[in-house]
Amino acid sequence: MRIEWQIVFWVAALAFVGLLLWLFNGVIMPFAAAFVIAYLLDPLAVHLQRLGLNRLSATLVILFGFVIVLALILVLIVPILTHQFAAFIQVLPSVLNKLQGLVSGAVRTLGAQYAEPLLRKLGLRGSGLPSISTSVGDIAGQAAGWMAGVLNSLVVHGAALISLMSLLIVTPVVAFYMLLDYHRIIAAADSLIPLRYRSVVHQLAHQIDKTMSGFLRGQSLVCLFLGLWYGLGLSIVGVNFGLLIGITGGFLSFIPYVGSMVVLIAAAMISLVEGWPHWGLFASAMVVVVIGQFLEGNVISPKLVGDNVGLHPVWLMFALLAFGSVLGFTGLIIAVPVAAAAGVILRFMVQKYRASHLYSSLPEAHMIILTDVVKAPEEH
Structure with missing residues (x-):
């Protein structure tokens, strides 16, 4: 074909x-x-x-x-x-x-x-x-x-x-x-799958599975940890609605940086208003949030998700927003698998393109110039 x-x-x-x-x-x-x-x-x-x-x-x-x-x-x-x-x-x-x-x-x-x-x-x-x-x-x-x-x-x-x-x-x-x-x-x-393409499809499917499973399973555990940490931590220090803020932030942590920002803003707002004019409640809430973000960025995410899953945060956020706006909650569910598959396929296409004659071939005039440059030292 x-x-x-x-x-x-x-x-x-x-x-x-x-x-x-x-x-x-x-x-x-x-x-x-x-x-x-x-x-x-x-x-x-x-x-x-x-x-x-x-x-x-x-x-x-x-x-x-x-x-x-x-x-x-x-x-x-x-x-x-x-x-x-x-x-x-x-x-x-x-x-x-x-x-x-x-x-x-x-x-x-x-x-x-x-x-x-x-x-x-x-x-x-x-x-x-x-x-x-x-x-x-x-x-x-x-x-x-x-x-x-x-x-x-x-x-x-x-x-x-x-x-x-x-x-x-x-x-x-x-x-x-x-x-x-x-x-x-x-x-x-x-x-x-056609037999002539089965080995290539298996290779791509293995990479998609590695990317998708690494992110989904790892990030789910990260969301669970952050929800428990923020919810229990904010409740223990005395922030009102601490469990609601923590679990909401943990759930939204599936989207890079969104969950942390929601917890930071909500906890700061509630603790500042409740504790004013004293700063003790605000400081305690910020300690809980900062420690949670430190553990997420330096301990939990590197161990459970890793840096080689192949899903860039910007690409993931675009997929979630795009599919969510078109298909609603269904789009949010399928956004990560589609983003993982699309990322692997695009990298495969770029790799094939760079190995193709279309990418590596030079115009005939350039080839003549390069040939003359190579022959010039031999004549001298």
């Missing part, structure tokens, strides 16, 4: 898959989540098989453990988070108003001590100070209104959360069958 027809075929295949994902976006989410769960738990099932269990027994043991963990989360953690979330919505306006007052007061104090003398020396007579304070107040007010609108939209569109909770029933059932027949599914897909 000519290279032009191959390109047309693969572009059409990708467009068809994208069309199917867009059409069945409303029902594909539990199946995508179930496949990711089956992919993550397959090594555990293989390990249980090596211990003497058959595939059905290993799958049942994993499903039973998953149900127990899910039940414990629903009974012990979800009620606490729900209570803290409801309380957080109620106190958020007052917290933001108090924070606005603290910021405006700090600006006025710093302006009176430092800015006004400097402006007078410059001949401006402090005329720019009120506008600075007013601008800060306006920005804080706009931020408060935006955050209140976001939280209200979450409450109003609670049906989406209910739909998400209903997936907790569908996804384990689908994941059970996918985990049970995981190797049969992979073997069936492998049998469809």
Whole structure:
């Protein structure tokens, strides 16, 4: 088959898959989540098989453990988070108003001590100070209104959360069958690969699996550690809504830098408002956050994720935002596998391009010049 027809075929295949994902976006989410769960738990099932269990027994043991963990989360953690979330919505306006007052007061104090003398020396007579304070107040007010609108939209569109909770029933059932027949599914897909390309596809599949498994399994453990560290640490030092902030930040840590920034801003805001005019609570909260970020960047992530997974943070954030905006929560689920596969395939294509005649060949005029340069020393 000519290279032009191959390109047309693969572009059409990708467009068809994208069309199917867009059409069945409303029902594909539990199946995508179930496949990711089956992919993550397959090594555990293989390990249980090596211990003497058959595939059905290993799958049942994993499903039973998953149900127990899910039940414990629903009974012990979800009620606490729900209570803290409801309380957080109620106190958020007052917290933001108090924070606005603290910021405006700090600006006025710093302006009176430092800015006004400097402006007078410059001949401006402090005329720019009120506008600075007013601008800060306006920005804080706009931020408060935006955050209140976001939280209200979450409450109003609670049906989406209910739909998400209903997936907790569908996804384990689908994941059970996918985990049970995981190797049969992979073997069936492998049998469809043309024989002439099978070795190359196996090589790419191995690299994609290494990248995807290294990131998904490693980053999941990192998110679990950070959620526990931030949640328990902030709660112990006395920050209100500490468990909610910590678990939310741990979950968002799946996106590089986002979880840490959310925890840092939320913990700083809550601890500063609650502890004012004393700085002890704020300092304790910042110690917890800084230690957590240090452990993540220097100990936990290098050990569990590593530096060679091949997923650049910018590429990962682009994939999450792009797929999330088009396919919603389903897009967030499939973003990491697609980003891993696309990264491996693009690197493979660049490698083939650099090894091709199109990249290494030179124009005929350049070849003549190089030949003359090489022959010149021999003539002398």
